[in-house]
Amino acid sequence: MARTQGSSSDVTGPRIRDAALQLFARHGYAAVSMRQIAAEVGVQVGALYNYTSDKQSLLFNLMETHLAELIDARGERPWPEGALARLEDFVRFHIRFHLERLDAVFIAYMELRNLTPENFAAVEALRRRYEDVLETILRDGVAEGVFDVPDPKIATLAVIAMLNGVNTWYRSGGRLSLDEVETIYLDMARRAVLARAPV
Incomplete structure (x- = not known):
């Protein structure tokens, strides 16, 4: 199929992904048609198939x-060095990375x-590959005696869910x-996993 006149794969492809990202985040995947995406980009609907095989492939991409x-x-x-420092680095990284990509985060979960x-x-x-980073930090902290988490997997999911709340x-x-x-979220994350001194 010929590419629409005036289009370029390195320009139109990203524009299609950006349009789909915004439309999926605003209206939901099920409510958005390929025709709407094409209209947002300013191309014929048939031209979309030069860049993606279908809407499902676009969502997955x-x-x-x-x-x-x-x-x-x-x-x-x-x-x-050390699990406490790694936890702080993870919390600050996670919040900043995700706040810069609100639509992508929303789609990735919803x-x-x-x-x-x-x-x-x-x-x-x-x-799971990403979650494993935090789980490893928590397991290392338990081994170092600074964290007390009976189930590092559950603690990982709980901390990430808390951090994702910033986006809302x-x-x-x-x-x-x-x-x-x-700093506030880091303090809450620490309190959730820190080992308590015996009373």
Whole structure:
């Protein structure tokens, strides 16, 4: 199929993904048609199929790309010494990375139910890779005697769920600065996992 005149794969492809991201986040995957995505980009609906095989592939690509970027960005950071320092680094990284990608985060969690079983398994595998970073930090902290978490997997999911809550309410220019929000959430995360001295 010929590409629409005036389009370019390195321009139109990202524009299609950006349009789909915004529309899925605003209206929900099920309510958005390929025709709406094409109208948002300004191309004929048939032209979309030069860049994606179908809407499901587009959704999967958005989720996979988001999680791959998350894992890569986390992996590029130096590994601080000690579990407490690593927990602080993880909390601050997680909050900042996700606040810059609100639509992608929303879709990554809210649209899982719309993935095919095969795509769901692939996305879940990527999510587990990221969760394993925090779980390792918590296990290391238990070994060091600074954390007390009977089930590191559950504690991992609980801490990440708490951190994701920032996305729902924080807005730049509000009562608290991002640094202040990070510090508050770090304190709550520490309190949730720190070993308590015997009374």
